[in-house]
Amino acid sequence: MKKFTEFTNELISEKLITFGGRAYPKFGQVVILAGGAGCYPAGTEYFDGSGWKAIDLYDGGDVLQYNPSTNQSTLVQPDQFVKLPVDQFYRIKNRRVDFTTSESHKHLLINQKTGKQETSTTLDLYNKHSDVSLVTSFEYGGVGIDLTDDQIRLKVADQETVFGSDWYNCTNDQLKVVCDETLSEDGRKFIQFAFAATNHSSDAYLYKTTEIEKVDSVDGLMYCFSVPTGFFVVRQNGKVFVSGNSGKGFVLEKLLGIEGTVLDVDALKKLVMGSKEMSKRIKDETGQDIKNFDLKKSENVSKLHELLSDVYGITKANERRIFTGALAAPADRKPNIIFDVTLKDMGKLEKLTRNALELGYQKENIHLVWVINDVAIAMEQNAGRDRVVPEEILLATHEGASLTMRKLVDTDSKISKYLDGDIWFSFNKVGVDTELSKSKQGGSYISDANYIQIKKKGQKPMNLLDIGDRLLLKIQFYTPQTKAWN
16 A cells, blocks of 8 residues: 555545656646536625625626635636536534535635644535634735725714725725724624725634534525635625635545646636747847747846736736746646636637647646536436426536546547547545545545546547446436436
């Protein structure tokens, strides 16, 4: 058995999904993480830059994502908006918290003993929870409003002031002025946001006596966004907290044997579209081809960073590092990147991989992991409901991904033109497809996980006969209402 290191309060794995036969390759890999997700009930609110909006009424626009490494929140266009059928949620409630999510939803928590951040699924909290707290604050600021600090104070002190959408444009410093003039218990929605966005944490502890109960879905659906960092800010029952994408997050954090930057599809498109302008300007200003740009020379790096700011508007060091490597580093030194997508049709996969190739990534280093979530089983229950979910919703999510994956194991598929790395299928039903083991020291680790390698780097994918009857039946069960795997 493979050796592993145990950490008392962390979940680790002795089984990993590898890429190119290696665990944790450092450079040049693209991983496409495909599959459905879903988290929240109708009525949950998200922040779009001008106020709180109901997630079930989302029709486009930005959402407020959270970066756990920096405690910063920024507005981003989500990679996906997901709407899927579900029967039940879990409601977690005590005198300080009150929120409802699906069983596989990922929570960002603070361990009260260590003070460190950790993640846990709703089902884990339901079965066994300890003294942890939710993340309820962050740093955020808008472009600013045309009021002096004294004018802001007067407005805040006046209980008759109506805080319209323009107030959410306050800079972080202006939000701090708001907080200095009132109390967190003020009760007005904008005031609550100001305190949360200036890192004023509210008590949101999940003690061992916290009540956790199953509740029925009010509309038979659950909703979620997919954002680059994996976490975004929500509001439920009058309380603000940070929470995460569900489903694939567990596979990404615990089973993928790779470290990389999670990018959305829009970021990749932006890179590709700007690469021609970057190449031309570098050629005009330095006489060099960007493909031959020597990043060991400080003057070249400086020039590239200057152009990144001009062409892309990028000023943050981490983003500069990722874009610099993706654009100018040789194929074997480019940064690892991970895309979290649904892949509802083959065309989306082809476009994504084509863009990666245009940036210089090699097709044998472009890999795909299909996460077959437990949420797909809810689709089987749909026909028996009093309120049947429209079939187009089902077809647009898990069935679409299922049909795409079925084509990948078709020997006549042309996907090898774009992707020739590893393909994995990972089953992700909570409490069924992953085996947790406990140690004498009180820690836990993943001793077994249910996944299969469908294709190895540089080789043809398996056909249906090679996959085996047991796994085919499992795929059929997890992706109902499609005959693709019969």
